[in-house]
Amino acid sequence: MLIIAHRGARSTHPENTLVAIQAAMDMGAKAIEIDVHEHDGQLWVFHDKWLNRTTDHIGKLSWLSAEKLKQVKVAKTEAIPTLIEVLRQIDGKCALNIELKGINNHDLLYQHLHFALEVCHFQLEQLIVSSFNHDWLKQLKEEQPQWLIGALSASKGIDKSLFAKTLGATSINLDLDIIDEDYVRHAKQLELSVYVYTVNQPEDWQWLNEIGVDGVFCDCPAQAIEYYPQPPHFVWQ
Numbered sequence: 001m002l003i004i005a006h007r008g009a010r011s012t013h014p015e016n017t018l019v020a021i022q023a024a025m026d027m028g029a030k031a032i033e034i035d036v037h038e039h040d041g042q043l044w045v046f047h048d049k050w051l052n053r054t055t056d057h058i059g060k061l062s063w064l065s066a067e068k069l070k071q072v073k074v075a076k077t078e079a080i081p082t083l084i085e086v087l088r089q090i091d092g093k094c095a096l097n098i099e100l101k102g103i104n105n106h107d108l109l110y111q112h113l114h115f116a117l118e119v120c121h122f123q124l125e126q127l128i129v130s131s132f133n134h135d136w137l138k139q140l141k142e143e144q145p146q147w148l149i150g151a152l153s154a155s156k157g158i159d160k161s162l163f164a165k166t167l168g169a170t171s172i173n174l175d176l177d178i179i180d181e182d183y184v185r186h187a188k189q190l191e192l193s194v195y196v197y198t199v200n201q202p203e204d205w206q207w208l209n210e211i212g213v214d215g216v217f218c219d220c221p222a223q224a225i226e227y228y229p230q231p232p233h234f235v236w237q
Contacts, residue, residue, distance in 0.1 A: 002215030092121030
């Protein structure tokens with residue numbers, strides 16, 4: 001079962017920062033998940049709309065210029081990285097799940113994805129774009145269908161996994177609170193991979209592995225990798 005480092009090694013390092021991402025790679029993670037907001041011509045690796053929870057500033061990320069955002073500190077020590085900085089740091093050494101939290105200009109995203117392939121030594125299959133906003137995923141797949149997408153959901157609708165298949169998704173990424181064996185079975189029938197968030201307890205890892213889940217988003221990757229040794233190389237499929 002794949003262990004995906006959720007916002008990097010979040011349990012031990014400031015989330016969505018370069019140090020958290022490096023720590024996850026050093027721990028042996030073969031896939032990392034990050035969150036991205038578009039603002040002021042950049043894609044910022046940050047989870048919330050508001051800066052309050054994790055930084056030394058108060059207010060919305062979108063209230064500050066790019067110049068001001070570079071001065072913000074996460075956990076009092078780390079800068080908010082751009083997606084370019086994260087791509088350069090990973091440099092194709094592991095797979096990357098880019099979750100879209102806020103975006104207006106898809107062309108900017110495409111420029112970053114091509115940069116990952118052309119400059120940062122990623123393979124196409126090492127990159128996947130996910131979101132709860134399925135309109136964004138639909139637009140991406142219509143405009144540049146070569147990119148892999150993962151459909152996020154925190155509910156089990158009457159169509160189960162069909163919405164993800166309709167979008168052309170490679171995976172369905174599901175909340176731990178709504179996952180069950182029936183949901184996994186249906187996704188597998190549609191040839192979708194199943195990843196579950198956010199899973200930090202060994203008992204949950206064991207159960208999810210038993211029902212056929214392909215991977216989990218985890219805040220404590222080092223601990224999880226002790227239970228589930230990772231392959232030398234991973235691509236989304």
